Amino acid sequence: MTDTPIDAAIIGAGVAGSAVTLALAARAPAGFRTLIFDRAEPGPGTAYAPQSASLLLNGPVRAMSMMPDDERHFERWLVDEPSDALICRARYGAYARATVASALASRADFRHVRDEVVDLQRRDDNGYALTTHRGERFVARKVVLALGNFAPASHFLPETLQKFPGYFGDPWRVDVAPFENRDVVVIGSRLTAMDVVALLDERAFRGRVHLVSRHALIPRVEDPRVRGADPAKLGLDTSTPYALLRSMRRAAETFPGDWRSLVDSVRPMTPAIWASWSDRERKRFLRHAQAMWAVHRYRVPAATFAAFARLQHEGRVLNHRGRIRRVTVRDSELDVDVSSAAVSQTIRAAYVVNCTGPSCDIRRVDRPLVRNALSNGLLRADSLHLGIDANEEYRILDASGRAQSNLFGIGPLLRGLWYETTAIPEIVKHASSIAAELLREESNMAVAG
Ligand SMILES: Cc1cc2nc3c(=O)[nH]c(=O)nc-3n(C[C@H](O)[C@H](O)[C@H](O)COP(=O)(O)OP(=O)(O)OC[C@H]3O[C@@H](n4cnc5c(N)ncnc54)[C@H](O)[C@@H]3O)c2cc1C
Structure with missing residues (x-):
């Protein structure tokens, strides 16, 4: 462990952690030592890493700049796309990767640590000790948790299903290529379910897709030319x-x-x-x-919806309302019993993909950092279990409800506080405010000096 503390540790290098890094790189005085931790390359995170032309942004180009003070930054990077286009997410991932890489290269005092942080402890000096999966230890004066979206919860599903080899609990990392022509159950009917249908369509899948959800509500189609009224x-x-x-x-x-x-x-x-x-x-x-x-x-791009509508018209996407009550293994397939107040039915499928949305209840998240920080009393769930408790200055509340002056949160973790906190425009705005908080002491010291 190095005893000289670093100034800021950013845990998670998806768009949220990267946006904090960009804001700091632009504003922090020279010598402000910053580390950004993630096993993955900084930038794309979960949403923008998959390399598929069928996975599209659901917000227009004009709303997606990673630079808080330069709204047209992404548009200029793209060069050739209209401002209201809904482009491929992989391209946004390339933009995020390139933008943060160039910021890291411009600062000798910033570095990416390619590892997962597994433990966080508060120190007597109000800083934090971090331990990574490989056992490296660091001390940081300030820490930002940018842990992103956790894979969907599965506790409400029968255990037989969770253990079935054809069950995929993480819809953002599923490889649909082996599905070929065998029927698939997709649990959920919203944006991630639409993405899975689009991925299957891209692979010329010839089987049937059964969407199963409590309300069977399909997202409405986006029109990126429309702007919010006053x-x-x-x-x-x-x-x-x-x-x-x-x-x-x-x-x-x-x-x-x-x-x-x-x-x-x-x-x-x-x-x-x-x-x-x-x-x-x-x-x-x-x-x-x-x-x-x-x-x-949260609306679906027209091109994604078109794939869904075509397959539905051909009878190859079926939208069922109900809950999964039981599953029975039949060799390499499953009988999935689905029932609602009106009907009960059994669907036979070879694969099941859980698209019920990110898991918000951190008490159920099986990640070492979250588990340890909860048991250390550094985090607590917000009252509705939508994320963690924090105050309006992004400071995370500990188990006793006290705001920790040097521990910050951003992105999906703060759903309980802001409700609207997961999309790029909000994330970039919050990243800018957090960077200002991180640097507040620095500017006070400079004034005092
Ligand atoms: C499939 C999908 C599509 C989306 N599409 C859009 C869209 O089109 N437009 C829009 O505005 N929003 C969209 N969103 C919303 C999305 O939440 C944000 O756009 C944004 O990507 C969230 O970024 P993040 O950094 O908070 O999370 P993530 O992208 O989940 O990144 C979190 C990162 O933290 C890392 N991490 C976690 N724990 C640790 C640890 N202990 N140590 C080190 N690293 C750790 C993970 O490896 C990961 O790389 C989409 C979300 C999803 C899931």
Whole structure:
């Protein structure tokens, strides 16, 4: 272990950790030692690493710059794409990789450590000791957790299914090539399920895909030309989830533009609305409105939807409403029993992909750093189990509810705090604010000096 502490440790080098690194590289004084930890190359993270032309961004080029002070940075990097195009995610991954690599190369005091952090301990001086999987140890004055999306939860699925060789628990790393012509069950019907259908279509898959989900709701199609309306002109009542949805319905009756514009008008206000609701109201939203809200807010690119619609028309994608109750192994296949209030049926399939969305409940996340930080009392789940508890300055609360001045969080981990916190525009904004917090002491010292 080196005893001289580094100034900042960023754990996780997906877009969130990379965006903090970029903001720091641009603003930190020379000699501000920063390490970014990840087994993977910094930049693409989970969402933008897969190399498939069928996996598209669901936000337009104009909204995807990684540079908080340069909105057109990505557009210029691409050179040849219109600002409202929904391009391939792999290309965004290339942009993220190149952008952060160039920032790292420009700073002698910044470095990528290609390893996973498995343990974090608070020190008496309010810094942190980090241990990596390979056993390297570091001391950091400040730490940012940018751990990203965890693979979907599986505890609600029968154990037989989880142990079946054709079960894929991580939909973002699934290789569909071996599926060939055998039937597949996809649990979920939202964006990740649409991605799996698009990947199968790309492979000229000839089997059937059974989507199984509680609501059987399919995301609405994105139109990237549409921009959010000015919420001030809509007179929405945001006091409770019910009031908000009712006033949005009312506004829709006379709204002259596209409905997406109305939905997107709420996006910039979401953290404030979320903060103004009580836990009871938030729970109500999650129970009764979230599924419907999600398919309107998180929309599918038209090209991805076209693959889904074509296969559905050919009878090769079937959308079932219900829950998986039981599975029975039949040699190399499974009988999957699905039932809803209305029907029960058995689907035979050779493969099952879990597309139920990122696991949010950190008590169930089986990753050493999360487990250890929870048992050390450095983290606690937020009251709704959407992520971890933190305050509005991105400072993570410890088990006793005290904000830790030198431990920060960003991205999906902060869902409970902001609700709207996982997409690039929000991540880049938050990264910029966190960098300012990390450097606040530095600038105070410089002024005092
Ligand atoms: C499939 C998918 C598609 C998406 N598409 C879009 C889109 O089109 N537009 C949009 O705006 N948003 C999209 N999103 C939202 C997405 O959450 C963000 O865009 C963004 O990629 C999240 O970045 P992140 O860095 O927080 O997480 P991640 O990309 O998950 O990165 C986290 C990184 O942390 C590393 N890590 C975790 N634990 C440790 C540890 N202990 N030590 C070291 N490293 C660790 C992981 O290896 C990983 O590389 C998408 C999300 C998904 C999952």
